[in-house]
Amino acid sequence: MRKFTSVKDVPDPRLWVEEVKQLKKNPFAYKALGQNKVLALVFFNPSLRTRMSTQRAAYNLGMDVMVLNVGTDGWKLEMNDGTVMDGTSQEHVKEAVEVISQYCDIVGVRSFPSLTDRDKDYQEEVLSKFIRYSKVPVVSLESATSHPLQGFADLLTVNEYQTKERPKVVLSWAPHPKALPQAVPNAFVEWMQAGDVDLVVTHPKGYELAPEIIKQTRVEYEQDKAFEGADFIYAKNWSSYEQYGQILSKDPSWTITEEKMKLTNSARFMHCLPIRRNIIATDAVIDNSIVIPQAENRLYTAQLVLKKMLESL
Ligand code: SN0
Numbered sequence: 001m002r003k004f005t006s007v008k009d010v011p012d013p014r015l016w017v018e019e020v021k022q023l024k025k026n027p028f029a030y031k032a033l034g035q036n037k038v039l040a041l042v043f044f045n046p047s048l049r050t051r052m053s054t055q056r057a058a059y060n061l062g063m064d065v066m067v068l069n070v071g072t073d074g075w076k077l078e079m080n081d082g083t084v085m086d087g088t089s090q091e092h093v094k095e096a097v098e099v100i101s102q103y104c105d106i107v108g109v110r111s112f113p114s115l116t117d118r119d120k121d122y123q124e125e126v127l128s129k130f131i132r133y134s135k136v137p138v139v140s141l142e143s144a145t146s147h148p149l150q151g152f153a154d155l156l157t158v159n160e161y162q163t164k165e166r167p168k169v170v171l172s173w174a175p176h177p178k179a180l181p182q183a184v185p186n187a188f189v190e191w192m193q194a195g196d197v198d199l200v201v202t203h204p205k206g207y208e209l210a211p212e213i214i215k216q217t218r219v220e221y222e223q224d225k226a227f228e229g230a231d232f233i234y235a236k237n238w239s240s241y242e243q244y245g246q247i248l249s250k251d252p253s254w255t256i257t258e259e260k261m262k263l264t265n266s267a268r269f270m271h272c273l274p275i276r277r278n279i280i281a282t283d284a285v286i287d288n289s290i291v292i293p294q295a296e297n298r299l300y301t302a303q304l305v306l307k308k309m310l311e312s313l
Contacts, residue, residue, distance in 0.1 A: 001137060001305075001308045001309050001312045002131075002137050002138075002312075003131055003137060003138045003139075003140075004137075004138075004139045004140060004148060004149075004305050004308075004309070005124075005127060005131075005138070005140045005143065005146065005148060006140075006146045006148050006187070006190060007148060007151060007152075007187070007190045007191050007193075007194050008190075009148075010152075010194075013152075013155065013191065013194040013195065014194070014195065014196070016152070016304060017155055017156055017159050017195070019304060020152075020156055020300050020301055020303075020304045021156070021159075021160075023300055023303055023304055023307070024297075024300040027060045027299075027300065027303065028060060030060075030061050030062075030307055030310075031060070031061065031062040032062060033061050033062060033307065033310045033311070034058065034061035034062035034063030034306070034310055035062045037061075037062075037063045037064070037105040037106070037310060037313075038063060038064045038065070038066060038103065038104040038105055038106075039054070039055075039058040039063050039064070039065045039066070039104060039105070039106045039107075039108065039306065040065075040066045040067075040068065040100055040101075040103065040104035040106070040107045040108070041054060041055065041065065041066070041067045041068070041107075041108045041109075041110075041141065042068045042070050042074075042100065042107065042108065042109045042110070042130075043067070043068070043069050043070065043071060043109075043110045043141070044070055044071045044109075044110060044111045044112065044126065045071060045110050045111065045112045045142075046071075047110055047141065047142075048273075048274065049272075049273060049295050049298050050110065050141045050142060050149060050150075050298070050302075051067065051141075053149075053295075053298035053299040053302050054108060054139075054141065054149070054298075054302045054306075055067070056299050057299055057300070057302035057303035057305075057306055058306055060299075060303055061303060061306055061307060061310060063105075063106075063306070063310075066103070066104065068100070070096075074091075074096075075089075075090040075091040075096070076088055076089045076090050076091070077089060077090075077091055077092070077093045077096055078090075078091065078092045078093060079093050079125055079126065079129065093126070093129045093130075093133065094129075094133050097129065097130050097132075097133035097134050098133050098134070098135065100134075101133070101134040101135040101136045102135065104136060105136055105137075105310075105313060106136055106137050106138075106139060106306060106309050106310070107130065107134055107136055107137070107138055107139070108138070108139040108140070108141045109126065109127060109130045109138065109139075109140065109141055109143075110140075110141035110142050110143075111126035111127060111142075111143055111144060112142070112144065112181055112183075113144035113145065113181050113182075113183070113245075114144075114245075115179050115181065115239060115244070115245030116244075116245055117244075118241070118244040118245075121144040121145060122144070122145055122210070124143055124144055124145060125144070126143070126144070127140055127143040127144070137309045137312075137313075139305060139306070139309070142181075142183055142184075143183065144181065144183065145181075145182065145183055145186055145210075146183050146186050146187045146190070147183045147184050147186075147187040147272070148187050148191075149298065149301060149302055149305065150184055150187055150188070150272050150298070151187030151188055151190060151191035152191060152301040152304075152305070153294065153295075153297040153298045153300075153301040154187075154188055154191060154192075154234070154270065154272070154294065155191040155192065155194070155195050156297045156300070156301055157270065157290065157293065157294045157297050158192075158195065158197060158232055158270075159195070160293075160297075161232070161268050161290060162197075162231065162232075163231070164231070165196070166196055166197060166198055167197055167198065167231035167232060168197070168198045168200065168229055168230045168231050168232070168265070169192055169197045169198065169199050169200070169230070169231065169232045169234065170199075170200045170201075170202060170226050170227060170230040170232065170233050170234065170264075170267075171185060171188055171189065171192075171199070171200070171201045171202070171234045171236065172201075172202045172203070172223060172226065172227075172233060172234065172235050172236075172254070172256065173185075173202065173203030173204065173207050173235075173236065173237060173238065173254060174235045174236065174237050174254050174255060174256060174279070174280040174281065175237060175249065175250045175251055175252060175254050175255060175279060175280070176237030176247075176250075176276060176279060176280065177250070177276075177279070178247075179239040179245050179246065179247050180237050180238050180239055181238065181239070182209060182210070182213075182238045182239070182241055184236050184238070184272050185201075185209060185236050185238050186209060186210070186213045188234060188236070189201065189209060189213055189214060189217060190213060193215065193217065197232075199217050199218070200217075200218045200219075200220055200226050200230075201214065201217055201218070201219050201220070201226075202219070202220045202221070202222070202223045202225075202226035202227075203219075203221070204221070204248065204249045204251065204254065205221060206240050206242060206243065206248040206249070207238065207240055207241075207248065207249075208241060208242060209238075209241055210241050223254060223260070224260070224263055227260055227261075227263040227264050227267075228263055228264070229264065229265050230263075230264040230265060230267045231264070231265050231267055231268070232267055232268050232269075232270060233256060233261065233264060233267045233268070233269050233270065234270040234271070235256050235269070235270070235271050235275075235280050235281055236271065236272065236280075237280060255278070255279065255280065255281060255282065256269065256280065256281035256282070256285050257281075257282050257284075257285065258282065258284050258285060261285060268289065268290045269281065269285050269286070269288065269289035269290065269291070270289065270290060270291060270294050271286075271289070271291050271294075272294075273291055273294075273295055275291070
């Protein structure tokens with residue numbers, strides 16, 4: 001496996017869910033696999049879960065880990081070719097990635113979107129350059145348009161908590177003070193489409209996700225209607241794809257409350273975290289949710305991805 005950038009890189013996502021459940025039961029079984037192997041994690045943006053879960057996943061496999069916070073500690077990287085570098089960027093991504101990849105066996109990179117230039121963001125400029133210049137496999141730690149490690153953990157979590165076949169899973173937009181990426185909802189939709197669930201997406205008009213992501217998935221503009229009979233509510237804010245990067249609404253009536261959860265089939269509440277309390281969902285909803293075991297699953301799903309990469313080195 002040369003890259004993990006979306007569910008499209010996974011030959012059989014449902015089989016991976018079964019495999020990760022086995023790995024979770026016996027996480028130290030492959031401690032020898034990563035001996036003398038090093039994972040490099042490169043962050044252009046902040047991270048808590050991705051950083052710590054992926055690091056721990058590597059340790060479980062016997063690997064060593066190096067972390068570079070390029071956003072704060074590294075040289076400012078130039079992304080464009082042919083630039084006369086007399087401005088603020090000090091090193092070209094070409095040398096930086098080639099050098100980093102000589103020091104490690106797998107490299108992970110986190111790079112959020114600009115939210116100003118949709119074409120550039122959806123072309124995955126930074127992630128693509130890492131893939132182009134790296135000599136070793138590349139794992140997305142959340143790119144401009146996707147967060148596959150999150151999507152994989154979410155599919156595992158739904159699988160573990162579902163009490164019936166083909167549960168109804170609702171992805172609900174919720175308000176937020178800042179413009180956020182579409183990466184998490186994009187990944188969630190793609191991984192749910194790969195699983196066996198009845199997926200419904202609900203959001204105010206103007207928040208439609210990219211057509212190449214949403215495909216035939218049902219969109220319901222009335223949140224209350226979407227919640228009827230739901231077994232899982234997955235809340236997330238994202239900024240508009242159509243009016244790219246813009247906040248079109250901060251409507252507090254979209255906040256997930258206990259009253260709204262009563263419309264569901266005793267649904268489990270999920271969120272990728274970090275969550276803004278009493279904006280995305282109320283305290284009571286979060287305190288009665290499965291967000292903590294959901295975050296725990298980030299460890300095992302990351303571990304399976306690293307294991308697959310180590311096995312193909
Ligand atoms: C990121 C996002 O993609 O929405 C990472 C989620 C895993 N979230 C944020 O940037 C939240 C920032 C905030 O101000 O709450």
